[in-house]
Amino acid sequence: MSTKKNLRKQLDDINEYEREPIPTQKLKGWKSFIGTYAGEHTAGTEFVIGPLFVAHGASAFDLVTGLLVGNILAVLSWAFLTARIAVKERLTLYYQLEKIAGTKFTFVYNLVNAGLFCFLAGAMIAVSATAVGIPFDLAMPSLTDIYPNSVGWVITVFIVGAITTGIAMFGFERVSKFSNVAAPWMIMVFIAAAIGVLPQLGVSSIGDFWQVAKNSIWTGVPLEGQSKFTFWHIVFFAWFCNMAMHIGMADLSLLRYAKKWQYGFSSISGVFLGHYIAWIASGILYSLFLMSAADSSSFSPGPIAYGAAGIAGAACVFIAGLTTANPTLYRAGLAIQSINPQWKTWKVTLLVGLFTTIAACFPALVMRLLEFVALYGLILMPVGAVIFIDVYVLERIGLKRNYAALTDTSFNWSVGITWVITLVLCLSLNLAAGVEIFFLGLPGWFIAVLVYLVCNKILQKQDLKITSRLVKDNLVSDLKS
Amino acid sequence: MKNILVIVSIICLIITLVPSFLVFAGFMTLEMNKTLMLVGTIGWFVTAPSWMNKKEKA
Numbered sequence: 001m002s003t004k005k006n007l008r009k010q011l012d013d014i015n016e017y018e019r020e021p022i023p024t025q026k027l028k029g030w031k032s033f034i035g036t037y038a039g040e041h042t043a044g045t046e047f048v049i050g051p052l053f054v055a056h057g058a059s060a061f062d063l064v065t066g067l068l069v070g071n072i073l074a075v076l077s078w079a080f081l082t083a084r085i086a087v088k089e090r091l092t093l094y095y096q097l098e099k100i101a102g103t104k105f106t107f108v109y110n111l112v113n114a115g116l117f118c119f120l121a122g123a124m125i126a127v128s129a130t131a132v133g134i135p136f137d138l139a140m141p142s143l144t145d146i147y148p149n150s151v152g153w154v155i156t157v158f159i160v161g162a163i164t165t166g167i168a169m170f171g172f173e174r175v176s177k178f179s180n181v182a183a184p185w186m187i188m189v190f191i192a193a194a195i196g197v198l199p200q201l202g203v204s205s206i207g208d209f210w211q212v213a214k215n216s217i218w219t220g221v222p223l224e225g226q227s228k229f230t231f232w233h234i235v236f237f238a239w240f241c242n243m244a245m246h247i248g249m250a251d252l253s254l255l256r257y258a259k260k261w262q263y264g265f266s267s268i269s270g271v272f273l274g275h276y277i278a279w280i281a282s283g284i285l286y287s288l289f290l291m292s293a294a295d296s297s298s299f300s301p302g303p304i305a306y307g308a309a310g311i312a313g314a315a316c317v318f319i320a321g322l323t324t325a326n327p328t329l330y331r332a333g334l335a336i337q338s339i340n341p342q343w344k345t346w347k348v349t350l351l352v353g354l355f356t357t358i359a360a361c362f363p364a365l366v367m368r369l370l371e372f373v374a375l376y377g378l379i380l381m382p383v384g385a386v387i388f389i390d391v392y393v394l395e396r397i398g399l400k401r402n403y404a405a406l407t408d409t410s411f412n413w414s415v416g417i418t419w420v421i422t423l424v425l426c427l428s429l430n431l432a433a434g435v436e437i438f439f440l441g442l443p444g445w446f447i448a449v450l451v452y453l454v455c456n457k458i459l460q461k462q463d464l465k466i467t468s469r470l471v472k473d474n475l476v477s478d479l480k481s
Numbered sequence: 482m483k484n485i486l487v488i489v490s491i492i493c494l495i496i497t498l499v500p501s502f503l504v505f506a507g508f509m510t511l512e513m514n515k516t517l518m519l520v521g522t523i524g525w526f527v528t529a530p531s532w533m534n535k536k537e538k539a
């Protein structure tokens with residue numbers, strides 16, 4: 001009983017500073033962020049994304065150069081956009097947004113955001129489950145599966161979901177520690193698994209690698225039914241696959257713990273280990289699988305890694321999924337909790353974990369991961385553009401920042417209109433002009449910036465006129481009485 | 482004690498990674514590599530948590 005009470009007290013005492021700037025003594029050093037980013041981005045998804053570049057017919061040269069450019073752009077976005085604002089304001093994305101857009105807008109945004117985070121965490125849990133199912137000879141989902149294919153799959157997903165939720169319930173500190181321990185080992189397994197299978201692909205010396213890479217791994221020819229990926233697809237995917245986190249400002253919640261804005265560059269550990277080395281490594285493993293598999297539509301990261309690296313490979317898929325699902329689940333918990341700050345973080349995370357685990361039962365979440373990741377970034381991006389303009393531009397052009405807090409408004413229409421118009425115009429670009437979802441983030445950001453500036457110019461002028469008239473009327477009536 | 486654990490952890494990471502290069506060079510079988518990777522993995526997770534995540538000095 002006392003243990004139960006202690007655990008409850010321990011959970012209740014976890015203070016994540018959701019509605020106040022982080023105190024100086026709680027700020028974290030480089031090590032914490034390097035570990036978190038490395039763990040978060042050397043993840044279960046890398047076992048899916050790397051192979052999908054192979055399936056989409058990326059050429060070896062496009063892959064190597066495209067990832068380099070795209071990843072550099074991603075790190076610069078984290079440092080110069082997210083980290084600078086995070087350190088300046090030291091608030092969660094949700095509280096920052098509440099001050100700008102009002103409680104009602106934040107409520108809607110939080111629901112959308114939490115839903116997307118849940119689906120992303122769900123994909124990670126599903127990837128982990130493919131590793132857990134190996135010893136039980138579990139029937140794995142294939143590329144075309146949408147619904148759960150067996151009771152065993154559902155049970156496995158629920159076990160993995162329970163572990164993930166349990167860790168996330170203990171807050172950022174625990175998540176960070178878990179990532180720190182797993183990250184160096186995971187990247188070793190990714191590299192070792194790929195190096196170990198190179199002879200089977202026909203690479204007998206270092207000099208052979210580039211020829212085999214061009215002719216057997218990233219051949220430039222997409223698999224049947226898959227679209228062709230060019231250099232630009234790879235650049236934009238690498239840049240925008242975490243768009244929600246950097247340009248979309250979700251990582252304000254994480255980087256507000258940073259001592260200096262330069263800590264945003266610690267994202268380099270995540271992108272160059274996870275989105276460069278790990279994508280290349282998992283592409284190598286998948287091309288070997290394609291060479292030897294009878295059914296090329298079957299796709300399960302767990303068994304692919306197990307074939308190359310044995311139990312350590314399967315464990316890597318399991319843990320890589322967990323280290324990404326954990327912070328994502330934690331973010332989803334924060335998003336929901338900001339609806340009612342009185343709710344305890346751990347209780348919210350428990351509920352979010354249950355929803356996520358149910359979503360993870362559907363294999364479609366993994367099989368359409370590229371499109372989902374791009375869509376997820378696109379949907380959340382306009383709010384990042386709004387925050388950027390609010391923090392850096394509005395006061396310079398004579399407008400008020402944190403407008404909802406200033407005017408005690410629960411719904412700032414400038415933000416609402418910006419969000420809707422940006423997404424509608426992006427959808428139009430996709431449907432009418434055929435611009436693929438991977439490229440929409442860039443024009444979308446400029447659309448959001450422009451619409452937000454115009455809306456503010458019009459609406460703030462009107463609102464402030466009304467407010468000043470009301471103040472004037474009140475003063476006159478006060479003087480008369 | 483901490484230094485010993487750090488050294489053991491690093492050795493475990495080396496055991497996880499280096500044998501794959503021996504497979505590549507033709508000096509080891511893939512099955513032996515898998516076994517060594519498992520040994521390295523167990524060693525890492527047994528030793529690393531006890532010295533990683535110690536509070537950073539301000």
